[in-house]
Amino acid sequence: MTSPRSLAGPRSAPALTAPSGGLPEPVLAAEHLTKCFGDRTAVDDLNLEVARGEVFGFLGPNGAGKSTTVRMFGTLIAPTSGSALVAGVPLGPGNGVEIRRRISVMPESPGLYLRLSVTENLELFAGLYGLRHSSQRIGRALEAVNMSGRASDTCGSLSKGLRQRVALARALLNDPQVVFLDEPTAGLDPVATREVHELVDSLRQHAVTVFLTTHRLEEAERLCDRVAIFNTTLRLTGTPDELRRRLFTRALEVRTLAALPDPGKVFDGLPAVEAWSSDQPGSYILRVSEPSAAAPAVARSLVAAGADVLAIGERQHSLEDVYLRLIDDDVEVERR
Ligand SMILES: Nc1ncnc2c1ncn2[C@@H]1O[C@H](COP(=O)(O)OP(=O)(O)OP(=O)(O)O)[C@@H](O)[C@H]1O
Ligand SMILES: [Mg+2]
Numbered sequence: 001m002t003s004p005r006s007l008a009g010p011r012s013a014p015a016l017t018a019p020s021g022g023l024p025e026p027v028l029a030a031e032h033l034t035k036c037f038g039d040r041t042a043v044d045d046l047n048l049e050v051a052r053g054e055v056f057g058f059l060g061p062n063g064a065g066k067s068t069t070v071r072m073f074g075t076l077i078a079p080t081s082g083s084a085l086v087a088g089v090p091l092g093p094g095n096g097v098e099i100r101r102r103i104s105v106m107p108e109s110p111g112l113y114l115r116l117s118v119t120e121n122l123e124l125f126a127g128l129y130g131l132r133h134s135s136q137r138i139g140r141a142l143e144a145v146n147m148s149g150r151a152s153d154t155c156g157s158l159s160k161g162l163r164q165r166v167a168l169a170r171a172l173l174n175d176p177q178v179v180f181l182d183e184p185t186a187g188l189d190p191v192a193t194r195e196v197h198e199l200v201d202s203l204r205q206h207a208v209t210v211f212l213t214t215h216r217l218e219e220a221e222r223l224c225d226r227v228a229i230f231n232t233t234l235r236l237t238g239t240p241d242e243l244r245r246r247l248f249t250r251a252l253e254v255r256t257l258a259a260l261p262d263p264g265k266v267f268d269g270l271p272a273v274e275a276w277s278s279d280q281p282g283s284y285i286l287r288v289s290e291p292s293a294a295a296p297a298v299a300r301s302l303v304a305a306g307a308d309v310l311a312i313g314e315r316q317h318s319l320e321d322v323y324l325r326l327i328d329d330d331v332e333v334e335r336r
Contacts, residue, residue: 027052027209028073028178032082035068042068044233045082050226052177053207055200057214057224061327064231066213067108070180073211074105087177087209101129104176108183110167114156118147118166121155122173129174141169146195161188168196178209185219197223221319235326243322251315252291252298254284257308266305272297285315 028050035043043065050056060066071077073086075096084091087102112121119138126134142148145165155163164187171179181200185193200223203210214220220227221240228237236243259281260266267276267286272294275287288294291314302309 025052026050026085027088028056028211029085030069030073030082031084033069033072033079033084034081035065035072035077036080041232043072043079046230046234048228048234048237050209050211052209053204054225055204055210055212055223057212057220057227058230059214059217059220059227059323060230066230067182069230070105070107070182070211070213074103074180075099076105101174102176103178103180104171104174105180106167106171106182106184108186110155110163112155112163112166112170115154117152117154118142118158118169119151121166122170125170126173131174134173137173138169141172144172144199145169161192164188165192168199176208178211179203180211182213183215184212185214185216193219217318217320217323227319229323229326231327236322240319240322243319244317247322247325248315248317249287250289250291252286252288252294252312253315254286254298254302254312255310256282256284256302257310258282260284260302260305260307262305266301266307267298270294270297270301282310 026049030046030048033043033046034041046069058066058069068077072079072091073084075086075091078093079091086099089095089099089102091099113124116124119142122138122141123134126137131137138151139148142151145168147162147165147169150158150162155166158166164184168181168184171181184200185196188196197219200210200212204225212220212224224240226237226239227243229235229243236246238246263276263278263284267273267284272288272290273286274289276284278284286294286298295312295314299309299312302312
């Protein structure tokens with residue numbers, strides 16, 4: 001895919017700081033944002049801030065309220081209570097047009113007119129946006145999603161993944177400051193998925209803010225500066241590393257060729273090791289506060305004990321481990 005530079009035009013790169021220190025220039029924010037459908041609360045008291053140029057992942061199980069949140073930010077439905085700032089504009093009945101000018105939403109289902117061609121669909125939406133130079137914009141948007149060769153095909157004749165790409169092209173047409181992508185890679189093959197990832201990367205380089213919902217945790221890990229784990233209420237927000245550290249104690253994994261005859265003698269005297277356990281012969285988990293500081297001392301102690309060391313490394317937790325720990329807790333609570 002080509003860079004969307006020509007679509008978005010270069011903006012200065014964002015200076016992101018640690019979220020705990022307060023984000024610079026929040027371009028997207030929610031304060032006590034709540035949406036109820038009758039008796040059902042889909043989004044409950046959501047508070048979050050997203051900085052300009054951030055790629056922000058919004059993760060949660062089916063029915064968590066992710067699309068409802070996107071639809072509120074996208075001015076498609078009104079919140080029941082609370083407030084929000086979208087592309088720097090307060091969400092409210094009088095500001096819908098101004099917000100929609102500055103953002104774009106790629107919804108879960110592409111919502112294309114199936115009897116119209118790809119170009120006709122994009123012309124229709126460019127017209128609704130009142131965009132000038134629409135044919136150049138359409139050409140560049142199709143190029144950005146590798147669909148130039150299918151421009152005159154009817155959307156009804158396209159596969160699910162190709163329709164998804166047309167929807168993505170539509171989301172690029174208006175040079176948005178904030179792009180909401182609701183599961184943009186659902187149903188895409190690995191090559192098309194990688195192309196979407198590259199597109200998100202280049203949006204980030206041009207300081208476009210991306211609010212991304214996905215069920216693909218490796219995608220969130222790869223693309224997002226920060227993620228929120230959400231299930232009707234916000235469970236946790238941070239960089240994937242911060243979430244790992246908050247939920248899991250840090251540990252070293254040690255493997256030796258043969259079981260240590262007296263592991264206590266090797267590990268107990270080391271100040272850096274808080275506790276240890278062994279799940280199988282020759283395999284040890286050492287709880288430590290700083291793995292890189294503890295590893296050399298552990299290595300020395302193992303060698304002094306005559307052990308044949310196969311590996312010493314920090315225990316790795318994926319974003320999936322973080323997600324499952326939080327969401328499994330929710331399932332447990334629901335079962336009780
Ligand atoms: N228009 C509506 N009327 C009534 N209930 C709704 C409406 N839209 C959403 N809901 C309900 O709100 C809850 C959240 O739905 P939402 O579509 O936001 O979830 P989601 O996190 O996007 O899920 P998924 O991962 O399956 O896309 C669900 O229980 C859903 O049934
Ligand atoms: Mg959804």
